[in-house]
Amino acid sequence: MNTNSLRFPPSVLPPETENLRADVRSFLSDAATADAWKSNSDFGTGFSPEFSRKLAERGWIGMTWPRDYGGSERSNLERYVVTEELLAAGAPVFAHWIADRQSGPLLLRYGSEAQRREILPRITAGECFFSIGMSEPDSGSDLASVRTKAERVTAGWLLNGAKVWTSNAHVNHCMITLARTSEAGGDRHGGLSQFLIDLVHDDIEINPIVNMLGAHEFNEVVLDEVTIPADRLIGKEGEGWQQVTSELAYERSGPERFLSNFHVFRALIDAVGSEPNVQQEEALGRLAGRAWTLRCMSLSVAAMLEAGESPDIEAAIVKELGNRFEREIVETARQICPIEPVFEIGNNQADFAGLMGEAILRQPSFTLRGGTTEIMRSIISRGLGLR
Ligand SMILES: Cc1cc2nc3c(=O)[nH]c(=O)nc-3n(C[C@H](O)[C@H](O)[C@H](O)COP(=O)(O)OP(=O)(O)OC[C@H]3O[C@@H](n4cnc5c(N)ncnc54)[C@H](O)[C@@H]3O)c2cc1C
Structure with missing residues (x-):
């Protein structure tokens, strides 16, 4: 087995990102009050062009892109901070998500100058969404x-x-x-x-x-x-194949690959309450430990991307483990806090039974979108020289 190339060097966010994090939190707290969204950490749920435009006004769409195309020339690690805060708050990010994460970067890398000039400023203004x-x-x-x-x-x-x-x-x-x-x-x-x-x-x-x-x-x-x-x-x-695979690398490495059920984790902690039994304590501790480890691994991948490296196998590992963790949150909730999940089409209730009902129906999609578990394992085993 060739494990020499497999690395997760520890990465620490630069201190200046803490000011940015505080800005994003304050923005999100105001926006949540004004827009009253239903908090869901799965990036593929809330679609709000209004929210995307507000984010654009802050320079937080296409934030790593050159100013010439409407970007803010911030680092990938700064983008990481914004991304994890948006997801943790369950903000409605789906409208601009694909354009910001992969279509824009793809055009920046392979698009003609005319395509870049026409489209990228519309994306950073929150006015052009991609499929x-x-x-x-x-x-x-x-x-x-x-x-x-x-x-x-x-x-x-x-x-x-x-x-x-x-x-x-x-x-x-x-x-x-x-x-x-x-x-x-x-x-x-x-x-x-x-x-x-x-x-x-x-x-x-x-x-x-x-x-x-x-x-x-x-x-x-x-x-x-x-x-x-x-x-x-x-x-x-x-040359579409080379281009499309580089697009998939952007798609697999972010915190959205382990935070999709973060809102359920939070609700589970509230539902358990302040006097957990031993089983609940152990289970919540295990989930918190996994969340922290995944965040360290994902941050390490972000730092390698920032340094111009191509950590494709590491990104696939984060996605595979991250998707498993997202499922584990729901399975753990069923064991330590059993309730009758409720799901009604169009029901916007955010109580624990409602959240569980929605999470149970939504989570099979996590291991499919962006490449299935089997495909991630195949990339990892090939990268490690196992097949
Ligand atoms: C929420 C969601 C959003 C999506 N959005 C988009 C989108 O916007 N645009 C888009 O283009 N696609 C989108 N997809 C599609 C997604 O990319 C595909 O579902 C995914 O790539 C799997 O393809 P498939 O559904 O054809 O399954 P298949 O490829 O038919 O796979 C079926 C099963 O066989 C397994 N399998 C297949 N090949 C192998 C192999 N070689 N070895 C071992 N096992 C294998 C798979 O792991 C899977 O379990 C989305 C999917 C979801 C769930």
Whole structure:
């Protein structure tokens, strides 16, 4: 086994981030009073363009990007502090989340100057939200097998195919989609390219897919003889695989991979109360220890990214362990504080039974989105030279 390359060097946040943390907390306390959101630490729940615009006014969207494109040129560690505070407070972050986390950075790295100038300032202003157009009916884990095709035509590109599980395509402005532009040949990762789709103006069909909670968050996006201009190709034709995998690295390394049920953990502590029995004490202590360890590991990954390294295996480990921890919170709650979970579609009750009802239905998605547990384990074992 090759464990030499596996590292989680201890990382400490620079002292100046503490002022930023205090600013974010004060902003969140005011915003929570004004907007009265239902606190949920899962980034994929609250969609509020108004909240995203308020965050943008503070310079906290695209905060690491160059000023030329509307960014604030802050560090990845400063972004980490903002991210964990937003999640811990259960703020409604989903509207800008994908654009801030991965679509913007992808455009910054591979987009044309015209694409960067047109889109990045709209993202940092909280006015342009993105979807991810990767998965297809038979291509989820095996992303290289996508069948959506893009052909060069006189007017630009002609797209045909369908994407599924496309979060928020019905309310977002743009989608970056992966399509086949030529035969794969010997390398099954070859012949793929990425395109910018205008979800509002392009001639596409967006059909709702209702999830287990009865909510419309996913969609099917049908591209049936859709023509888009030539300048919507992102990066280089045929290099979509390299581009898309770099996008996935942004997707797997953040605190959102272990904090999705943090609000349930907090509610569990309240429900147990100030006089826990021994079993409850032990169980809560174990969860707190895991949360702290995961935070140290995730912070270590953030520091390596800040130093320009590519800690892909470490990020996959954080996601795998983090998703397991998110499930463990709910399982522990069922053991040490048994109640009858309640779930009603559209019920906004934030009591413990209501939180548990929602968490039980939502948590199967945590180990699927952003790459499944089996795929994370496969990346880790390959990275360690085990297969
Ligand atoms: C909440 C949520 C939001 C999402 N949002 C988006 C989005 O916005 N855009 C988007 O493009 N996609 C999105 N997805 C889709 C997500 O990326 C896929 O569900 C995921 O990649 C798995 O693909 P699949 O569903 O096709 O399952 P499959 O790939 O069919 O996998 C089914 C099962 O087989 C296992 N498996 C598959 N291949 C292997 C293998 N080689 N070895 C071992 N086990 C394997 C998997 O681990 C899984 O358990 C979202 C999913 C969720 C749950």
